Amino acid sequence: GQNIDQPTEMTATEGAIVQINCTYQTSGFNGLFWYQQHAGEAPTFLSYNVLDGLEEKGRFSSFLSRSKGYSYLLLKELQMKDSASYLCAALDSNYQLIWGAGTKLIIKP
Amino acid sequence: GAVVSQHPSWVICKSGTSVKIECRSLDFQATTMFWYRQFPKQSLMLMATSNEGSKATYEQGVEKDKFLINHASLTLSTLTVTSAHPEDSSFYICSARFLEGDTGELFFGEGSRLTVL
Numbered sequence: 001g002q003n004i005d006q007p008t009e010m011t012a013t014e015g016a017i018v019q020i021n022c023t024y025q026t027s028g029f030n031g032l033f034w035y036q037q038h039a040g041e042a043p044t045f046l047s048y049n050v051l052d053g054l055e056e057k058g059r060f061s062s063f064l065s066r067s068k069g070y071s072y073l074l075l076k077e078l079q080m081k082d083s084a085s086y087l088c089a090a091l092d093s094n095y096q097l098i099w100g101a102g103t104k105l106i107i108k109p
Numbered sequence: 110g111a112v113v114s115q116h117p118s119w120v121i122c123k124s125g126t127s128v129k130i131e132c133r134s135l136d137f138q139a140t141t142m143f144w145y146r147q148f149p150k151q152s153l154m155l156m157a158t159s160n161e162g163s164k165a166t167y168e169q170g171v172e173k174d175k176f177l178i179n180h181a182s183l184t185l186s187t188l189t190v191t192s193a194h195p196e197d198s199s200f201y202i203c204s205a206r207f208l209e210g211d212t213g214e215l216f217f218g219e220g221s222r223l224t225v226l
Contacts (some may be wrong), residue, residue, distance in 0.1 A: 016214040033215070042202050043153070087152070096216065101152045
């Protein structure tokens with residue numbers, strides 16, 4: 001079956017760095033997305049990886065290893081507004097998004 | 110970046126009535142749009158894939174006669190919740206796929222919160 005695993009909840013301190021891991025098993029693979037979702041709002045796009053390696057975008061970076069079925073989202077210089085759920089989603093061979101349940105990130109002052 | 114607009118953002122209706130939600134891609138043509146539903150504290154669940162000019166593909170367990178999807182143009186898809194009941198109260202979100210070469214990025218609408226009394 002198709003499956004995405006990511007931690008349910010993580011806590012970090014303002015100004016610090018946090019890494020949110022995601023492992024996936026899908027029928028075919030056409031890339032991996034990370035989305036940020038604040039409570040009561042729609043998800044917003046953060047990153048898309050289809051090739052192995054690290055993609056950096058400002059304070060956020062995303063890494064993919066296709067051979068390991070593994071990705072992580074790295075958030076640097078954490079700000080209080082980064083408190084949100086972070087959704088990992090893999091695009092399967094039919095271009096359907098397989099979603100993880102999300103990781104709730106709590107930032108403490 | 111690309112913009113997807115969803116309307117209405119909030120809707121409250123009486124049980125038994127039908128509600129239509131619109132999803133528009135404002136600055137690109139979307140041959141494929143997706144409709145999701147999210148219950149409180151749960152992840153997004155794909156309801157159906159809407160393809161322009163053809164019938165929608167529904168996920169298992171989603172009643173196609175209850176959730177009518179129409180994708181009449183490359184910029185508009187609509188979801189109609191027919192004979193809505195309180196258990197249909199949820200957050201409905203659409204997304205449109207912006208194709209660039211072989212990859213596609215999804216852009217999400219703002220979401221529509223439906224409350225059925």
